[in-house]
Amino acid sequence: MAGAEETGAHDGKRRKTYQGTHKAMRDGVWHSLAPAVAECGRAAAVLCGKERLKYVSLAVLVVQNASLILSIRYVRTLPGDKFFYTTAVVLAELLKMLTCLVLLLLQHRGNVCEWLRYLYESIVLQPADTLKLGVPAVIYTLQNNLQYVAISNLPAATFQVTYQLKILTTALFSVLMLHRSLSRAQWGSLLLLFCGVAAVQVQQVGGGESSTAGGDQSYLIGLVAVIISCVSSGFAGVYFEKILKGSGGSVWLRNVQLGLYGTALGLFAMWSKDGAEVARLGFLHAYSPAVWAVVLNQAFGGLLVAVVVKYADNILKGFATSLSILVSTAAAVFLFDFHVDWLFATGAAMVIGAVYIYSLPPRPSAAAAKKEDEKGPVGATVLSVKS
Numbered sequence: 001m002a003g004a005e006e007t008g009a010h011d012g013k014r015r016k017t018y019q020g021t022h023k024a025m026r027d028g029v030w031h032s033l034a035p036a037v038a039e040c041g042r043a044a045a046v047l048c049g050k051e052r053l054k055y056v057s058l059a060v061l062v063v064q065n066a067s068l069i070l071s072i073r074y075v076r077t078l079p080g081d082k083f084f085y086t087t088a089v090v091l092a093e094l095l096k097m098l099t100c101l102v103l104l105l106l107q108h109r110g111n112v113c114e115w116l117r118y119l120y121e122s123i124v125l126q127p128a129d130t131l132k133l134g135v136p137a138v139i140y141t142l143q144n145n146l147q148y149v150a151i152s153n154l155p156a157a158t159f160q161v162t163y164q165l166k167i168l169t170t171a172l173f174s175v176l177m178l179h180r181s182l183s184r185a186q187w188g189s190l191l192l193l194f195c196g197v198a199a200v201q202v203q204q205v206g207g208g209e210s211s212t213a214g215g216d217q218s219y220l221i222g223l224v225a226v227i228i229s230c231v232s233s234g235f236a237g238v239y240f241e242k243i244l245k246g247s248g249g250s251v252w253l254r255n256v257q258l259g260l261y262g263t264a265l266g267l268f269a270m271w272s273k274d275g276a277e278v279a280r281l282g283f284l285h286a287y288s289p290a291v292w293a294v295v296l297n298q299a300f301g302g303l304l305v306a307v308v309v310k311y312a313d314n315i316l317k318g319f320a321t322s323l324s325i326l327v328s329t330a331a332a333v334f335l336f337d338f339h340v341d342w343l344f345a346t347g348a349a350m351v352i353g354a355v356y357i358y359s360l361p362p363r364p365s366a367a368a369a370k371k372e373d374e375k376g377p378v379g380a381t382v383l384s385v386k387s
Helices: 002-076 085-107 112-124 127-131 134-153 156-162 165-177 184-206 219-246 251-281 289-311 314-335 342-359 366-375
Strands: none
Touching (some): 002 314, 085 134, 112 127, 134 219, 156 219, 156 342, 165 184, 219 251, 314 342
């Protein structure tokens, strides 16, 4: 009898010990997993926020691309006095630079002393680094002025389609300067892009926009301006990318450096082309709310591209470009009496398809695919247990 009681007491004690150990293990596991679970929750929230921001930024980019071209075309074809587009380029560069300065100040938590020290050390004390930005600044200033010339002489939809040649020039300069390799699909898309743009130019010779803007427009001048703009855009973009990847520094700091050059060069271009007229009529001659909207759109459009590059990928950027072409064409039909025939529609479709194909990620090579097959399915792990 006593033995049975001792056995029962021993079993009860062992059960309590087991329950206590189990509870301790459970609590320990929970305490070890709780931070990971919380971190996963926070990561999911961040990903949802980034995903939302990605599509919002792309939607805004579509509207910005289409509205900038349409608004420039609108203000440049209005009857009456014309504003000096060289002054608009200067104001856009100045606003962009001031915005980047404010963003850098926010990065330094509003500490003006640290902000000024950072600018002094990054710009003044590193003249060689700052001078590197002189080359793309000259080209960007030329490009911004040429865009006004091109849009003033070409229908908005024609300019939007033709301007996609910058993809071709960017790809070629990437191969030459960055030694980047392109897939067969990308080379094919570039050929398709060129053919689509050529089809649009053939259509434009026979028809296009029935605008009452005046007879001072020259299709040839507009075409030459947009081609030079595409070449300069491709070279400047690749050169700027090479600088960003070859050295440190914030993107906002690089834009401040570009803005310093761009503002000075823009003032020089304004003085060279319109200096006498600006002195006589004023810097803001013929500026209307629509012109100010163009300046703001151009100033913040470049910063918007930086946001899209950060939060989106090439496929979605390709979609944004394609959608902006469609939006510009549809709006031009209603706003400027633009005539869309089968040749323009075919050329535009070829350009949109080329943009989409070029933005697709390259397929893995046969050797890489074979290597992946040898690794087995994703997530499969072989565990070796030492005896």
